[in-house]
Amino acid sequence: MRAIPSIVYCSKCGDIYRRIAWNNRGKKYTVWRCCTRVTHGPDACHARTIKEEDLQEAVVEVINQLISESSELKEIIKENIEKVITGDESGQIEEIDKEMLKVQEELLKVANAKKDYTELADRVEELRNEKEKILLDLAEEKNEQSRLIELEEFLDNQELEIENYDEELVRKLVDKIVVYEEKLKVIFKSGLEVEI
Numbered sequence: 001m002r003a004i005p006s007i008v009y010c011s012k013c014g015d016i017y018r019r020i021a022w023n024n025r026g027k028k029y030t031v032w033r034c035c036t037r038v039t040h041g042p043d044a045c046h047a048r049t050i051k052e053e054d055l056q057e058a059v060v061e062v063i064n065q066l067i068s069e070s071s072e073l074k075e076i077i078k079e080n081i082e083k084v085i086t087g088d089e090s091g092q093i094e095e096i097d098k099e100m101l102k103v104q105e106e107l108l109k110v111a112n113a114k115k116d117y118t119e120l121a122d123r124v125e126e127l128r129n130e131k132e133k134i135l136l137d138l139a140e141e142k143n144e145q146s147r148l149i150e151l152e153e154f155l156d157n158q159e160l161e162i163e164n165y166d167e168e169l170v171r172k173l174v175d176k177i178v179v180y181e182e183k184l185k186v187i188f189k190s191g192l193e194v195e196i
């Protein structure tokens with residue numbers, strides 16, 4: 001977990017957890033601790049310290065849970081991917097473009113006649129914003145879709161449970177790990193959240 005300190009978060013103060021070499025009565029561990037606690041002491045944040053071993057074990061367990069429930073999960077993923085694909089944004093954009101053209105023509109006429117065209121100009125602005133918002137939503141949906149497809153591909157190719165912590169895999173699948181007093185919450189890039 002060396003290269004990804006930034007995906008482990010403190011539930012108490014929101015800061016990131018950091019990897020630290022720990023020396024306890026001559027025994028060496030690697031642990032993860034809240035940065036606020038490390039820097040400002042337990043009065044600033046009293047989040048617990050977690051052994052790297054335990055952290056990695058928990059993540060492996062969560063991923064294996066997904067693998068064992070993969071048929072159910074794949075159904076849900078499929079539904080979500082389809083929902084994204086059947087969005088009717090392109091039709092909406094076409095409508096907006098059409099209206100925009102009309103309003104702009106109207107605006108030109110009114111302006112040439114030296115009449116007040118404030119309302120029409122406002123409408124153009126409104127349409128522009130609407131279109132921009134749809135384009136943004138569309139980009140976000142595409143993004144979400146590709147993350148879902150990635151998880152689906154992983155589940156398709158992974159029939160056996162994993163045995164060891166795999167840094168590369170975790171980086172690919174996991175967005176955040178939040179450390180609570182009594183549990184961990186693993187948030188996947190697909191939006192899925194699992195507590196352990």
Ligand SMILES: [Zn+2]
Binds near residue numbers: 010014034036037
């Ligand atoms: Zn903290």
